[in-house]
Amino acid sequence: MTIRTEPMTVNVGPQHPSTHGVFRVRITFDGEDIVEVEPVLGYLHRGTEKLAEERNYVQIVTLTDRLDYTSSMINNQAYCLAVEQLLGIEPPPRAKYLRTLTAELQRIASHLIAVGFFVQELGAFGTPLMYTFRSRERILDLFEMLCGARITVSYMRPGGVFADAPDDFWPALDQFLNDFEGELAELEDLLLNNEILMVRTRGVSPLPPDVAINCSVSGPVLRASGVNWDxxxxxxxxxxxxxxxxxxxxxxxxxxxxxxxxxxxxxQSLRIVRQCIEQIEPGPARLELPLVLRAAPGAEAYGRVEASKGELGFFLVSDGGISPYRCKIRSPSLINLTITEHLLIGWKLADMIVSLGSVDINMGEVDR
Amino acid sequence: MLTALSGADLAQRLRDTLPDAVLDWNDSAVWVAPDSISAVAGALRDNPELDFQFLNAVSAVDFVAHFELVYHLTSISKRHTAVVRSRVYGREEPTAPSVVGVWRGADFQEREIWDLMGIRFTGHPNMKRIMLWEGFDGHPLRKDFL
Amino acid sequence: MNACVLNPHSILGGNHLFRFIYEGVGQMLPCWMAYVVAGAAIMLILINAVLLGAAIVSWGERRLLGRFQNRVGPNRWGPFGALQPIADLTKLLTKEDIVPYGADRIAFTIVPVLMVASLLVGAAVIPFAKDVALVDLNVGVLFILAVSSLTTIAIFTAGWASNNRYALFGAGRAVAVLLSYEVPVVLSVLGVVLVAGSMSLGDIVVAQAVPFFLVQPLAFFVFVAGMSAELNRTPFDVAEAESEIIAGYHTEYSGIKFALIQAAEFGGALVVSGLIATLFLAGWAGPVADWLGWLWFLIKTFIGIFLFVWIRSTYPRLRLDQIMAVCWKFLMPLSIINLIAVTLEVFFLRDAHGVLTTADLWIMAGINIVIAAVSIAVFGQLIRQQVRNSSQTAPASRLVVSGVSTIEVSQGQG
Amino acid sequence: MYGLEMAKGLLVTLTNLMRKPFTVAYPEQRVRQHPRFRGEEFTWYEERCTGCASCAKYCPLGIIKIVTSPSETAPLQGDKYLLETFDIELQRCMFCGLCVEACPYDALFMGSGFEEGQYRRTDLVISIDRLRQADKNPSTWFRPQLESMDYRPGTSRPLGWRDVGREGWRWHQREKAGMRLQGRNAEDDA
Structure with missing residues (x-):
């Protein structure tokens, strides 16, 4: 006698405890094995690209905060680089260092979330997540000190950053870096070689580098496949x-x-932050630019950064007006999702959640 | 470090394999005929001297008179980048061949372009709307929407 | 006055409180009615004790988890938030009681009752102090194991009746886990019964001149691991894995039904901790006086609960197939080794009357600790090899760009 | 041995059990608020405001509504406009602070409060009267002069309109001849 099984289709999301926001995958299971996968997007679609066409170059900075809301600094940076390319200007060196420093702090914060939720999805009952949030909270405090907000920072402007760091920022940053060493070591003790984590993740959903590149995957996911493209x-x-x-x-x-x-x-981000602190020199933190910027008609720029999720690019086209004619956002989260089928099919339900967590998507950026 | 291939350079190399495809070029980009996009894409990826394995982004710009598709490409082994563009005419049902067969990474982006800009890609395995729901009237990123 | 007198051979005969109520009420009512009244009174006490205990466990677990996670935990309502369970209960009581469309109403409703009932009945035979148990059954261990298996049926019914695919996933997982883990748990308890020479929990406590977690460390280990699987607790909580299948079998439950299921879960932690204390930590036995037994029992129960919470706060969850592997390939051989070792030791060490002295127990403890260390190490090594082999994927063809300094993944542990 | 790392994990959680909680029990305790904090209420100095509506134009969401009429006193001498309406629709505000950045006369500041929850949406519109009456605890967001004064919104005393400008207030007074200083003339002369 053969046991007959019947495939079962389940909607994972948009309301699910661990789909990183309103992400929905329609999955067909055979028992616990995944047979078919179809991501369904658009639950957080806010039309950022269209909104950007109606706002001037500085106002769009506030929109970029809301793309990947766990790494707003890096979004700001990508956008400002694109605008600077478009206008042909270059920020003063102090602004460059401040941007690098804050972007790396934001990368730490974003990766801490990614790691914390990854382990949360493995089933740890919140403890690693709480530890990572504890450290992230300190970074957000630093951001509040810099620019008055913790998540939606709007810190950078085309031509620099909005203002220099306050005096008490530097000792606070030093204090954080010192404390964070210990917290990170603790986290690594708890997680990095934990046997349960090992058996759950080693060899699960491997992604060969040629597939990764062909699917335009970028960021940590691409590098995990062995391509050192940064x-x-x-x-x-x-x-x-x-x-x-x-x-x-x-x-x-x-x-x-x-x-x-x-x-x-x-x-590595910690290393960069330390070097930035050493190398930064006094000077202006922002170019003197008019409030309302204008680019030459027909000018185009593709500004890209290595965001915490991957390559974040802004493709700006100008028609000479005060707002971009077209603002295309190349969001890493969306394009990293191309590999969903490759990662999930053939693995189990429990691995599915973990694999999705390991890609580290952010719905604000996927749907824009 | 990274070098950006100039449009003239790229056009020169593309002409050897696909003489009809290249329409125009300037110092940053090369314009190809819309019908030959997938052939050009294959040539760009498989030519060992160009070796554009990585598709950064597919963008569509509505210039009202025509749509323009912009492909940002990177070669990981050769470490250079290039921009390939193509003008698509017609507002009713503009179509262009899909490059999904060459770069899987174009999958969601082409669906997004169809959804928001209304350019249909032929040969795409799953040409459905991605951000908006099926049955949504119009394509919001077009300049004549709203 | 025709006072009723309880038959000393009744199974409730050993319960002083029952006899006291029975004889007191018997002054006024006919004997059969007094029996019912006394039984109801005792039941009331037991139910409230267990449910109150569950409430305290739920509060304590949340406070403890909070502190493990470097936060405060519930602290708003009452001193140190101790009234939080009451607030939760009030909230759950006032919530809408939803039976999902297409659900089997009767089966759906009966589940919480079944779960709480099996828990309460199980708690009846645990001695809280010397001679303080509802009944001191002479098959107490068997009774508890039998009754706790009822939960499996309840969980499967819940998953099946909910008409929810996540619930069905949870039910399927729960049945697989609970049934498998029954085997090593029973085998490990067998060792305890062998040494104690009795299935009565009271006798087992008395027999522990040396606490059995020293005499049979392997059995202790297997029992704790197996019980945390039966309780659906980390790292074996696949049946209600909240990150994968929402809440597993109780996804669709709300209101008072959900409250009962939660009570059964936290009460289960309490009862199992009590069981661990009784079987392995010498129950109510302790220094000073016998009437302080309840204190030692509570402390030992707390140790069990603390252990569960500690593990829950630290580890991620295993996958279903890995849990089964741990059961059949790791815990099962360990419990068999323990059983064989204990059988042989009892066979050689017992005297003519089949009694083990304290010295014998110490000898057994010495031998068994060594056996435990060696066998855990050996089987751990075997599992490690297994994991290594299964997780080694073919090294991907690298695509390394030259001139960029890199650090690569360390292949150290694993 | 297998399981050693797991024991290490148990040790980590145990050490954290001994630590003081990191979280802050909010209504009783508060985290330190930094001077640049972009708060929910705005600080507006009517004396400095000319009604130019730069803030309204620069707001990415267009939530600031300004209605002005020419001043009755001396419009030709560069007097400010009379402000009739200055509504900030807080329910759509995202506290980016661009309005503050746009204000050329240092009249609008981000506030430092954050406990402005309301039960009705209409209550979330800050009207001109509320702006007038609100406590003047400006945030130092984009106001370097406040930072150089070492001003702390939470603890320092409220600031008057003369203290907050980048230039001296007398320059301000000179520039806008007909400015009404609302009963503070005696003080100004001193």
């Missing part, structure tokens, strides 16, 4: 050509490697 190294922007750091790469591109790469990137 825009901070390849096309250094702001002050990244002045600092020294390594690029962590994985070997097999499985869930563990993606997790491991993120933890190591936090360490």
């Amino acid at each position: 825009w901070r190294k390849m096309a250094p922007y702001d002050a990244y050509d002045q600092v020294d750091f390594d690029v962590p790469i994985g070997s097999s591109g499985d869930n563990y490697d993606r997790f491991w790469v993120r933890v190591q990137e936090v360490r």
Whole structure:
């Protein structure tokens, strides 16, 4: 006698405890094995690209905050770089360092969330998440000190940052860096070699590098597959050509490697922040620009940064007006989702959640 | 570090394999005929000297008179970038061949362009709306929407 | 005055409180009615004790988890938030009681009752102090194991009746886990019964001149692991894995039904901790006086609960197939080793009357600790090899860009 | 040995059990608010405001509504406009602070409060009267002069309109000849 099984279709999301926001995947299961996957997007679609066409160049900075709301600084940076390319201006060196520094702090915060939720999805009852949030909270405090907001920072402007850091920011940053070393070591003790985490993630949902590249995957996911492609190294922007750091790469591109790469990137970001503190010199933090900027008609720019999720690009086209004629956002989260089918089919329900978590998407950026 | 291939350079190399495809070029980009996009894409990826394995972004711009598709490409092994563009005419049912067969990464972006800009890609395996629901009237990113 | 006198051979005969109420009420009412009244009174006490205990456990677990996670936990209502369970209960009582469309109404409703009932009946035989148990059954251990298996049926019914696919996933997982883990748990308890020479929980406590977690560390380990699986607690909580299948079998439950299921869950933690205390930590036995037994029992129960919470706060969850592997490939052999070792030791060490002295127990403890360490190490090593082999994927063809300094994933542990 | 790392994890959680909680029990305790904090209420100095509506134009969401009429006193001498309406629709505000950045006369400041929850949406529109009466505890967001004064919105005393400008207030007075200083003339002369 053969046991007959029947495929069962389940909507995972948009209301599900661990789909990173309003992400919905329609999955067909055979028992607990995944047979078919179809991501359904658009639950957080706010039309950022259309909104950007009606706002002037500085106002769009506030829109970029809301793309990937766990790494608003990096979004600001990408957008400002694109506008600067468009206008042909260059920010003063102090602004470059401040941007680099805040972007790296934001990368730490974003990766901490990614790591915390990754382990949360593995089933840890909130403890690693709470520890990562504890450290992230300190970073957000630093941001509040810099610019008065914690998540929607709007810190950077085309031509620099909105204002120099206050005097008490630097001792606070030092204090944070010192404390964070210990917190990070604690986190690594708790997670990095934990056997349960190992058996759950090692060898699960591997992503070969050729597939990764063909699917335009970028960021930690690409590097976990063993491709050391980092825009901070390849096309250094702001002050990244002045600092020294390594690029962590994985070997097999499985869930563990993606997790491991993120933890190591936090360490490298710490290195960059320390170098920025050493190298930064007094000076203006913003170019004297008019409030309302205008680019030459027909000018185009594609500004890209290595955001915490991958390559974040802004493709701006100007028609000479005060707002961009077209503002295309190349969002890493959306394009990283291309590999969903590759990652999920053939694995189990429990692995599905973890694999999705290891890609680290953010719905604000996927749907825009 | 990264070098950006100039449009003239790229056009020169593309002409060897696909003489009819290249329409125009300037110092940053090369314009190709819309019908030959997927052929050009294949040539760009498979030519060992160009080796554009990585598609950064597919964008569509509505210039009212025509739509323009912009492909930002990167070669990971050769470390250079290039921009390939194509003008698509017609507002009723503009179509262009899909490059999903060459770069899987174009999947969601082409669906998004169809959804928001209304350019249909032929040969795409799943040409459905992505952000908006099926049955939504119009394509919001067009300049004549609203 | 025709006072009723309880038959000393009745199973409730050992319960002083029952006898007191029975004889007191018997002054006024016919004997059969006094029996019912006394039984109801005792039941009331037991139900309230267990449910109150569940409430305290739920509060304590949340406070403890909070502190483990470097936060405060519930602290708003009452001193240190101790009235939080009451607030929760009030909220759940006033919530709408939803039966989902297409659900099997009767089966859906009966589940919480079934879960709480099995819990309460199980709690009846645990001795809280010397001679303080509802009944001191001579098959107490068997009774508890039998009754706790009722939960499996309840959980499966819940998943099936809910008409929800997540619930069905949870039910399927729960049945697989609970049935498998019954085996090593029973085998490990067998060792305890062998040494104690009795299935009565009271006798088992008395027999523990040396606490059994020293005499049979393997059995203790297997029992704790197995019970945390039966309770659906981390790292074996696949049946209600909140990050995967929402809440598993109780996804669709709301209002008072949900409250009962939660009570059964936290009460289950309490009863199992009590059971661990009784079987392995010498129950109410302790220094000073016998009447302080309840204190030792509470402290030991708290140790069990603390252990569960600690593990819950630390570990991620295993996958279903891995849990089954742990059960059949790790816990099962360990419990068999323990059973064989204990059988042999009892066979050689017992005297003519089949009694083990304290010295014998110490000898057994010495031997068994060594056996435990060796076998856990050996099986751990075996599992490790297994994990290594299964998780080694073919190293992907690298696409490394030259000139960029990189650090690569360390292949150290695993 | 297998399981060693798991024991290490248990140790980590145990050490954290001994630590003081990191969280703050909000209504009783508060986290330190930084001077640049962009709060929910706005601080507006009517004396400094000319009614130019730069803030309204620069707001990405267009939530500031300003209605002015020419001043009755001396419009030709550069007097300010009379403000009839100055509504900030707080329910759509995203506290980006661009209005503050746009204000050329340092009249509008982000506030430092954040407990402005209301039960009705209409209550979330800050009207000109509420702006007039509100406590003047400006945030130092985009106001370097306040930062150089070492001003702390939470603890320092409320600031008057003369203290907050980038230039001296007398310059301001000179520039806008017909400015009504609302009964403070005696004080000004001193």
